[in-house]
Amino acid sequence: MIFSERLLFIHIGKTGGMSCSDYLLRSLTGPVWNCHQEADHDQSRLSRKDITSVAGLNRHCTLEAASRFLKENFDRRLEDFDKIVAVFRHPYSLEYSWYRHLQKPDVRERRRAQGELLELAQGDFEEFVRGSGYHRRGLTQERYVQIGGHMPPNVSIVRFENLGAEFLEQVRTFTDVEESNQGDARFPLLNSTIYEVELDSVLTDPVKSAIQSKHPFVFETGFYAR
DSSP states (O other), X not given: OEEOSSEEEOOXXXXXXXXXXXXXXXXXXXXXXXXXXXXXXXXXXXXXXXXXXXXXXOTTOOHHHHHHHHHHHHXXXXXXXXXXXXXXXXXXXXXXXXXXXTTSHHHHHHTTXXXXXXXXXXXXXXXXXXXXXXXXXXXXXXGGSOBTTBOOTTEEEEEGGGHHXXXXXXXXXXXXXXXXXXXXXXXXXXXXXXXXXXXXXXXXXXXXXXXXXXXXXXXXXXXXXX
């Protein structure tokens, strides 16, 4: 979670959140609060002095968790923000990215205690979809931006598939690129791996059906096409 006086960003796993976070930490009008367990590491590579690093929160926190954290630590409410931004990704691509991510040697080393999940990632993609759960247990994308099953009116969802353009447009009025210490308005591509050709080759009808059953909200609402 990153926030300023007017904007709150919720980082959903495997949706380009590292790129969004980097851009905001360079360009968001200060003061800025960067809230997650590794926030101090982010601070060490930035020259800005108006960012406060705050631990005690999962990098991929839900809006409900963010609401509690903001109230307890800053006496702020979600409705105090002009805009809350998060990024959704098409579940077909999201599931495949999660699958391939878990095949990386460094990721497997970090997650070595999750033997069953890592074994699934070494096997058939359809079996992975059906047995792996979600990036955070029990949390589909919409759960990150809802309170009590409802999305607050100040929440805006960016599509990963047009991330750079859509995200920049959503946060433009909350940034001051000219005064950014980095002096760089370009949108970064961090921790990004695209497997579109390979994805097409594994999207069989049974795989699509499994993913649709696993992520009903975005398909039933028409946010993404089946």
